[in-house]
Amino acid sequence: MIHQTLHDGWQLTAVSGDVPATVAGRSVRAEVPGSTHLDLLAAGLIADPYLDRVETDLTWMHRADWRYALAFEADAPGADERVELVFDGLDTVATIELNGELLGSTRNMHRGYRFDVRGSLRGGANELVVSFRSALAHAEEVEAELGRRDHAYPHPFNMIRKMACSFGWDWGPDLQTAGIWKPVRLERWHSARLASTRPLVTVDPDGTGRVEVHVDVERAGTAGLELLAAVGGQETRVPVDGDTGVATVLVPEADLWWPVGYGAQPRYDLSVALLADGEAVDASEHRIGFRTITVDTTPDEIGTPFTFVVNGRPVFVKGANWIPDDHFLTRITRDRLARRVDQAVDANLNLLRIWGGGIYETDDFYDVCDERGVLVWQDFPFACGSYAEEEPLRGEVEAEARENVARLVARPSLALWNGNNENLWGFADWGWAEQLAGRTWGLGYYTELLPSIVAELDPTRHYSPGSPYSPGDVHPNDPDHGTRHEWEVWNRVDYTHYLDHVPRFCSEFGFQGPPTWSTLTDWVHDEPLTPTSPSFLNHQKADDGNGKLDRGLAAHLPVPEDFADWHWATQLNQARAVSFGVEHFRSWWPRTAGAVVWQLNDCWPATSWAAVDGDERRKPLWYALRHAFAPRLLTVQPRDGRLVVVVVNDHDDDWSGELVLERRSFTGAVLAASRIDFAVRGRSTALLEPAAPLVTAADPEAEVLVATTGDVRAVHLFAEDRDLSYDPAPLSARVETVPGGYRVDVRAASFARDVAVLADRVAPDAVVEEMLVPMLAGESRSFLVRTDAVLDDPSALAGPLVLRCANALGAPVVRS
Incomplete structure (x- = not known):
């Protein structure tokens, strides 16, 4: 197999739409993988979409069409050679031409495409053109053809197989990306190739590791084929008849892979080779881990549990929901993913749920989770909408599901396949049934198509039809059965109402707060900066978000008029609300078997539910999660x-x-x-x-x-704090220089609640190791601040806007 990567030399041109004069008719260098926004930004033709209100200035891009063009050199196809043009991912509605010949069209971001180019590839110079049309225009056409299905937010994201949150969400921008977002290459081969490799990894009752390697092959001749699989010093070689084969390798006394906090994460190298007449013609490499995993849903005296069981041991899930870590997906590197997953592990999490409005994540994401022992709950990409089950959508759904289940099956971290996010709930409660008037809405995907694909391609894992989901004839969000989302808190009632329910497994709950000060002020430049200033509001996407912040705050603390105090108070209240829920759920183990917070991360600098903001900084919520999820x-x-x-x-x-x-x-x-x-x-x-x-x-x-x-x-x-007779200024402090940063030594003269050092206000890279600490009268505590900055005035780390606690936000009454 010969690969020729086609990434260098692309040119991008806008070809239609209401394109500004500064962009129209201009060709710019295109980064591949990449997107139109990033190419225009690199060329200086647009401002950063995350800055202030630039997002609203770029709505013209929603309906623009684009042309990517590449001139490249290649050898002519050999007489007995197969040559294919392979796109791992196109975002989203595209036509592909090679030397003026139409190869095909695409309309699914979540899958790859392969085109036979033996008839159109030339020896020497070639021209490859990928033309993208507006995803929004395409979705509207499909909606007009199939009939409207209800969905959250303004655009019909449910009519196209594209990352739903690309069209905006209540925490993310509406930018509607387009481009060649994954690698593209020519592949040349003879005899045969591995079209798919699926290692099913389990453990026999006697501790023997079992790997069943299932392959699909594509032939280009009559050579005899064999499959060779090797792992852990053991190997198996079997003939391949037809276009499929299975090789089983047994590893005696295999070392078990465990979730973080339960044991180590040993992994084994699995090599798979396809032989034609004894010669290797294709191969794949995998890193696998031996473990068993399921979800216990055996009915009990309460209802239906939802308990993850790994290697026979029940696990309390300490999790967070995961969204794409940058709206511009091609900027997400393996190093960035490693930093984010490390932040999850450092906050005592053991599971990340890949939410259904995003993507099937990259191999880098699963690699990092495999290495660190973080379980992965994988939603299929359906969220908050009713989805037509007719063509042109059904075939795309099946193709993407088959491709991605096969791609991810060997991952030891992958713990669950989940059919959708909130769509069963939506049909039950949100008026969809009346609007649909009998039209399809996705139920067949969640209860027939997707479970059948998982059963066929990955029988080693549990499948759940949705989140929330309750089996049988009960409401999908019933607390006594299956999984539950708790959104009355945040939307309508105070966070103390988490106590109203004892769910079997809470897979979504959360509360908003603004990003860290440095992140906020890097991206929002309103003068004055207030909760209602225009750019601040552009980064607050939740319906009545600020109203809910203030109402949630008022039940516990006064709502400050000063913006700096409001910023701290709302961050603190976010941390309090979520940790209150986590501790409640944990206190009910094993009846409640998991708490998955909404959400770990952000895709841009926003007021949101995240614990880590869009510039990778830890909000106070992150420290609260570390405390509440402590072993x-x-x-x-x-x-x-x-x-x-x-x-x-x-x-x-x-x-x-x-x-x-x-x-x-x-x-x-x-x-x-x-x-x-x-x-x-x-x-x-x-x-x-x-x-x-x-x-x-x-x-x-x-x-x-x-x-x-x-x-x-x-x-x-x-x-409540608003009624407490706090000493409003209970802290004194001194700052010392130490290797790697500074130490803030704090003493409390009176009880101080939630002591924090908001170090990024002094140095943007500064990170304090601990935060939200209660200090009793007479206690001293040191807070270590890591930073590369050399501060002219280190005492600023003990200043009134940096060294904070809850006391000064409450009633300023000093009690003797």
Whole structure:
């Protein structure tokens, strides 16, 4: 197999649409893989789409058509040679011509295409042209042909197989990319090639690793074919009859791959070779891990559980939803993905859910998750819309699903195939049935087509029809069955209402907050900068987003008038809301078997639900997740009208010790105290009930319950911050220079809640190692800030806009 990459030398031209004069008629250098926006940006013809309100200036690109052209040299096809032009990904509606001959057309971003070019490729100079037309115009035409199906947001993203959030979402821009977004090449081969390689990796009951390598081959002659598979010092060689073959390799006493926190992630090299008359003509390499994985949905006395089981062990899922990490997908590098997944692991997460409005992620993403032991929940790309099941969509759905299931089947991190995001719920509750009037809406995809493809190509994994999903004749978002999305919180009720339900598995819940200060001010330049200034609002895509932020804040803290205080308060409230939900869900293990936060990451600089903002900076929420998902957790929870301390042990080892409980005044006086011995088995929880004097405050506005064992602490307040008699300025600090940055030594004169160092306000690269720490009166704590910056005034790290806590946002009443 000979590959000739075709990436260099492309030219891009706008060919139709309401194109500005500065762009019309001009050809610019095109980066491949890439997109039209990035090429125009590199040429200086547009401003950065993420900046201020530039997004709205670029709506002309929604209906523009484009021409990519490449002149390249190639050898003429040999007499017995197959030559194919291969596109791994085209975004999205394209026609392909080689030397003036039409090869074909595409209309699916989620799959690759292969064209036989023996009749059109010339020896010497060749011209390849890829013409893209407006994806929006195509989607509107399909909608007119098939009839409207309801969907979220203005554009009919459900009428085209393209990344849905390319058309905008409640956290992302409406830019509608176009371009050659994955590699393109010529492939030359003789005799035969591997059209598909699917290693099905499992573990036999005796611990033997089993690899069944299924291949599809394409022949170009009559040579006898063999399949050679080798892994872990073992190999198998079998003949290939027809166009398929299977080789099984057994690895005795295989080392098991585990999720992070449960064990190591050993992987094995699997080599697969296709032999023609004894000579290797094609090959593929894979890194595999031996493990078994399923989801336990056996009905119980409550309803239907949804518990991931890896290598026979139940796992509490500590997860986050994943969106494309940049709206411009070709800017996402392996290094960037590694940084993001490392941030997930550092926040104690063990699963990422690839949400259905995005893409099937790149091989780099799964490589990184395989290496780090992060489980991957993979949605098929359907989200928040009803999808027609007729052509021209059905054939594309089947083709993309087959290609991507086969591509990903060997990944040890891949834990679940999920049919869609919120579409079963949408049909049940959002008026779709009336609007559809009997037309198809996707149910056949989720309950017939997709599960049949998974059963055929990847029988090693669980398939769920949707998220949320409840089996049987119950509402798809029923808390007692399957998976649940909790969006009453954020949309309508206070975050304390997470307590209203004990779901079996919560696969979406979350709360908004703005990005870090440096990210915000790098991209938004309103003067003055306020929550309602024009560019700030352009980066707030949620319906009534600021109103929900303020209403959610007002239940707990005053809504500040000063923008810097508002920014900190809303970030803090986001962190509080989500950690409140996480601790509630974890306290109910094993009844609740997972909490998947919306969302880990952002695709641009926005006010959103993300824990890591679009410039890769950790928001306060990230630190809150690390605390709430810690392997060992103390959390104060209501049970049957009383307060209990739930001890959560997500270690294999048992956890025992002495729990110290104290009811203290904010000024440090111990008002009541007790000690409770506890012992909690590995991967389990225990409830400890404090005596009444500990949970009954004499002065609810000025007291705190503190639970401590070893280095694990929980605090519980008896009233909302807005009603508490905090010392508004309880902290003093000094800053010392240390290798790699600075140390901020902080002392609390009175109880200080959620102490934070917002270090990026001083140096854009600065990262503080810890944040949102409760400090008792008289305590001292050091906060390490990593930065390459040499500060003229290091004391700025202890300044009033940098060293923060909740106290100054509450009622400024000093209690003696």
